[in-house]
Amino acid sequence: MDWATEAERLAEAADRDAEWLARAARELLPAGARLAVDLGCGGGGMAVALAQQGPAGLSVAGLDGEPAVLAAARRRAERIGGAAARVRFAVARLEDGGEALRAVAGGAPDLLWVAGAVHHVPDQQRAVDGLAAALAPGGVLALAEGGLRVRHLPWDVGVGAPGLEDRLDAAQMRWFGRMRASLPGVAAMPYGWPEALRRAGLGEVATRTFLVEHEVRPGGPAMASLLASLGHRVARTAEEGLLSEEDREAFRRLLDEGDPAWLGRRTDLGHVEARSVYTGRRPA
DSSP states (O other): OOGGGGHHHHHHHHHHHHHHHHHHHHHHHTTTEEEEEEEETEEEHHHHHHHHHHHHTTTEEEEESOOHHHHHHHHHHHOOOGGGGGEEEOOOGGGHHHHHHHHHHHHHHHEEEEESSSGGOHHHHHHHHHHHHHHOOTOOEEEEEEEEEEEOSSSSSSSSOOHHHHHHHHHHHHHHHHHHHSSSTTTOSSOOOOHHHHTTTTEEEEEEEEEEEEOOOOOOOOHHHHHHHHHHHHHHHHTTSOOOOOHHHHHHTOOTTTSSSSGOOOOOEEEEEEEEEEEEEEOO
């Protein structure tokens, strides 16, 4: 993926996710934490949440491998101001390994948050091993990977065959499978994230799932976000021929402001999903 072109979308997603990220930050920060790191920070959503929810003395670093993404995250933090302004953003890649991560972050993190990033690495277990090794003694690694996919649409939207969003989800999972298969040196990981954390030598492995739910009304920011997200998902899967011609036409109409079927006028849409976070602690 060309992450530079995704920079503004990631910053918008950070705004949308601010509420649940604040809840996660409050729950996950270990007592007495001095350094928290958001690796693969995207729009800086968790980095800002950690700065806002943590104690005044907490140092927070937002790290990403794409300078354009970091620039958008930095602009967002400056716009929010307050505690967000003390987040330090710097270039670092997940694949660089534990020692490099510590060097860029300014030390061994007491909390290392990695959201939606490990699945882009060819050898996921090796990546988790490196993240675990970067932790301070007693530090927590939190992987936000998966959960229950977002639901926006009624089963029957009156355009195309019922179950349109389910078929889009299925197309996106096929896209994900192709993406994973195309990575050079890809290694299978035929087990779940809790087992990956255990194999990395971490203890107290647990899963926390956060419900994310809000109304979507015509003309509001949630509607704009919904339309942008659906448009992005449809374009990505349609481009690779993963959606049928009938479903592409249905989404074309639903996303066309000039069409009577445009979703932006509807009052029966929503946003419901569950975000799962897998945690493990390095022995003290």
